Amino acid sequence: DQQVKQNSPSLSVQEGRISILNCDYTNSMFDYFLWYKKYPAEGPTFLISISSIKDKNEDGRFTVFLNKSAKHLSLHIVPSQPGDSAVYFCAASADGNKLVFGAGTILRVKS
Amino acid sequence: DTGVSQDPRHKITKRGQNVTFRCDPISEHNRLYWYRQTLGQGPEFLTYFQNEAQLEKSRLLSDRFSAERPKGSFSTLEIQRTEQGDSAMYLCASSTRGGDSPLHFGNGTRLTVT
Numbered sequence: 001d002q003q004v005k006q007n008s009p010s011l012s013v014q015e016g017r018i019s020i021l022n023c024d025y026t027n028s029m030f031d032y033f034l035w036y037k038k039y040p041a042e043g044p045t046f047l048i049s050i051s052s053i054k055d056k057n058e059d060g061r062f063t064v065f066l067n068k069s070a071k072h073l074s075l076h077i078v079p080s081q082p083g084d085s086a087v088y089f090c091a092a093s094a095d096g097n098k099l100v101f102g103a104g105t106i107l108r109v110k111s
Numbered sequence: 112d113t114g115v116s117q118d119p120r121h122k123i124t125k126r127g128q129n130v131t132f133r134c135d136p137i138s139e140h141n142r143l144y145w146y147r148q149t150l151g152q153g154p155e156f157l158t159y160f161q162n163e164a165q166l167e168k169s170r171l172l173s174d175r176f177s178a179e180r181p182k183g184s185f186s187t188l189e190i191q192r193t194e195q196g197d198s199a200m201y202l203c204a205s206s207t208r209g210g211d212s213p214l215h216f217g218n219g220t221r222l223t224v225t
Contacts, residue, residue, distance in 0.1 A: 004153075006153075032211055042218050043115070043204075043216030044216045046214070046215065049211065049213055051211060096208070096211075097167070098167065099144075099156070100156070101146075101153030103152050104152075
């Protein structure tokens with residue numbers, strides 16, 4: 001069972017515009033959510049996180065939004081840069097246990 | 112902070128052989144995780160340690176797989192009698208604690224079973 005779903009396999013955005021990556025989850029016990037970025041031949045790199053007690057967390061160009069009632073979170077990148085081109089994984093955990101990952105979304109930022 | 116280190120980066124082996132991978136976590140991190148990633152999928156949890164204690168194992172971890180963290184520092188993941196379906200990227204990660212502590216990943220060991 002896929003507890004964390006990223007339904008868009010890929011996304012293409014023009015440089016300078018906003019990138020919006022989406023993630024849905026099914027487990028209502030999840031209380032901590034993260035986004036990771038992965039370049040080829042490297043491990044995933046932590047990007048930003050949000051606790052279930054918040055609905056928004058911002059770090060520079062990156063903002064994560066959490067909608068608990070819809071079991072949905074999104075990552076906004078603005079402005080998008082060519083260096084942001086990577087695979088983005090959404091992940092979630094319950095009670096401080098293991099992270100459960102989505103299948104990833106490939107972001108391409110065109111210059 | 113030298114990051115999470117994994118060795119080797121690549122391993123090619125014949126079906127039926129045993130392989131062992133090593134992970135050195137960030138030194139002050141007491142939690143260590145093993146994940147497996149196949150093409151087009153996100154990392155899948157295999158097992159994790161808090162210090163030297165193995166606290167959880169996934170159903171994905173068949174009895175051919177064994178992981179150890181003997182002194183609460185580095186960890187090894189051994190796969191016995193490898194099968195072609197074991198071909199994947201094996202990722203190690205560490206963190207300071209559970210809860211709101213993000214995992215820091217190494218660059219992985221890519222296993223190819225021929």
